[in-house]
Amino acid sequence: MLSGVMxxxxxxxxxxxxxxxxxxxxxxxxxxLFAALTFVSLTERQVNVxxxxxxxxxxxxxxxxxxxxxxxxxxxxxxxxxxFMATVGLNYFLEGLxxxxxxxxxxxxxxxxxxxxxxxxxxxPDNPWFDLIISKSDAFAASxxxxxxxxxxxxxxxxxxxxxxxxVSDDHLAAQAVxxxxxxxxxxxxxxxxxxxxxxxxIWAERLSVSFTxxxxxxxxxPVILIGGLTSIxxxxxxxxxxxxxxxxxxxxxxxxxxxxxxxHWWAYLTALVFILxxxxxxxxxxxxxxx
Numbered sequence: 001m002l003s004g005v006m007x008x009x010x011x012x013x014x015x016x017x018x019x020x021x022x023x024x025x026x027x028x029x030x031x032x033l034f035a036a037l038t039f040v041s042l043t044e045r046q047v048n049v050x051x052x053x054x055x056x057x058x059x060x061x062x063x064x065x066x067x068x069x070x071x072x073x074x075x076x077x078x079x080x081x082x083x084f085m086a087t088v089g090l091n092y093f094l095e096g097l098x099x100x101x102x103x104x105x106x107x108x109x110x111x112x113x114x115x116x117x118x119x120x121x122x123x124x125p126d127n128p129w130f131d132l133i134i135s136k137s138d139a140f141a142a143s144x145x146x147x148x149x150x151x152x153x154x155x156x157x158x159x160x161x162x163x164x165x166x167x168v169s170d171d172h173l174a175a176q177a178v179x180x181x182x183x184x185x186x187x188x189x190x191x192x193x194x195x196x197x198x199x200x201x202x203i204w205a206e207r208l209s210v211s212f213t214x215x216x217x218x219x220x221x222x223p224v225i226l227i228g229g230l231t232s233i234x235x236x237x238x239x240x241x242x243x244x245x246x247x248x249x250x251x252x253x254x255x256x257x258x259x260x261x262x263x264x265h266w267w268a269y270l271t272a273l274v275f276i277l278x279x280x281x282x283x284x285x286x287x288x289x290x291x292x
Contacts, residue, residue, distance in 0.1 A: 004244020005142045006207075007268075009200040010221030011228065011236035012148060013193050019169045019231050020189040021072065023083045027091035028197065029218030034098045035060050035198035036205040036214060040107045060194030068190040073183055095215075107210040111202060113137050141203055145237060148196060152233055161188060169231070223272030229285030238283055246271045 010028070017025040025031075038059055042052035071086050114136045156162040167175040168185050176182055204217055223243050228235025250267040276282070 004224070004240035004242070004247070005138065005145045005237070006204065006240070007220045007224045007243055008236045008240025009141065009145050009148070009203065010218050011224040011240065012145075012152070012233055013197050013200065014221055014225050015230065015233055015236055016152075016189055016193045016196070019233075020165055021083075021186055022080060023072070023087065024230075025193075026084065026087040027094055028221070029215035030091045030094040030098070031060070031063070031194065031197045032201040032204070032218055033210075033212065033214045034063070034094055035194070036109070036201035036210045037098050037102045037107070039198070039202060040109050040205065040210045041102045044107070056198055057195050060198045061191040064190035064192070064194035065187050068183070068187045072186060072190070076182070095212075104212070109202070109205045109210055111206045113140050113203075113206055137207065144199065144203060145240075148199070149233055149237060161185070165189060220268060223268040225282070226272040227275050227282055229282030232282070232284030235282055235284035242275075243268045243271060 010032070013028050013032075014025060017023055017028075035056055039052050039056040042055060043049055047055070067090065071090055072083070075083055075086055116136060118134050118136055118139060156166055164175070164180045165185050165188070167178075167180055168182060172182060175185075201214065204214055208214060208217060220243070224236055224239040226239070227242055228237070228239030247264055247267055250263050250271075254267075255263045279285075
């Protein structure tokens with residue numbers, strides 16, 4: 001079930017951009033690949049790990065600001081379809097930029113996160129509630145997700161920038177009317193998303209290696225945000241846990257009936273499809289009410 005937390009981390013990046021600007025960022029996966037590729041390429045060139053981490057974080061901040069200034073800001077007040085298509089184009093541009101700057105080879109990444117199980121059963125051998133198997137890597141991913149959600153909650157609730165961002169997400173025109181600089185808020189959001197994408201990319205790359213398969217793995221964040229709600233960060237965590245649990249249930253009980261291996265590639269999307277037929281806005285999604 002905790003493997004779903006990995007999907008939640010990806011979904012947080014989608015939600016941040018959508019919550020502030022109403023844009024679904026199709027280039028999220030390529031940004032993640034670019035960050036992981038930059039980090040691993042620097043370490044392979046004997047750059048110290050901490051220096052490589054800092055350089056990559058700065059690169060992602062600069063990338064986020066450049067994307068906002070050159071792509072999103074000129075298209076402000078255009079249709080959502082235009083903004084979405086801009087992110088599609090951005091996806092392919094970043095994909096070419098990643099290959100041109102570094103390469104398209106597969107790189108292994110070792111962060112030193114152990115994958116052996118935690119000794120939960122040894123804490124209470126006679127208690128069936130402790131008869132669990134949780135790998136240390138899943139526990140680490142859950143800890144990172146919790147830290148990110150807590151940090152974002154404090155940022156949105158108790159900082160001036162976070163409150164401004166919430167105002168922008170509620171109503172762009174009203175926020176501008178009270179003097180909130182829309183372009184500055186968007187630049188901050190894209191920069192923060194770039195750093196979060198980098199951290200998530202490292203965790204995913206440590207499990208899957210650094211290659212273009214990372215961009216496909218990011219798409220597993222889509223069913224997560226559909227179930228949790230496009231505008232809710234806590235919804236990402238809940239949606240991720242639901243998807244992680246449903247995948248294991250699908251593998252155990254439905255895979256023998258539906259063709260065996262490979263069910264994990266589409267079961268999450270089927271679960272999301274069934275869920276949104278029942279609740280289109282997701283668990284924590286905001287239902288828009290328009291007066292006629």
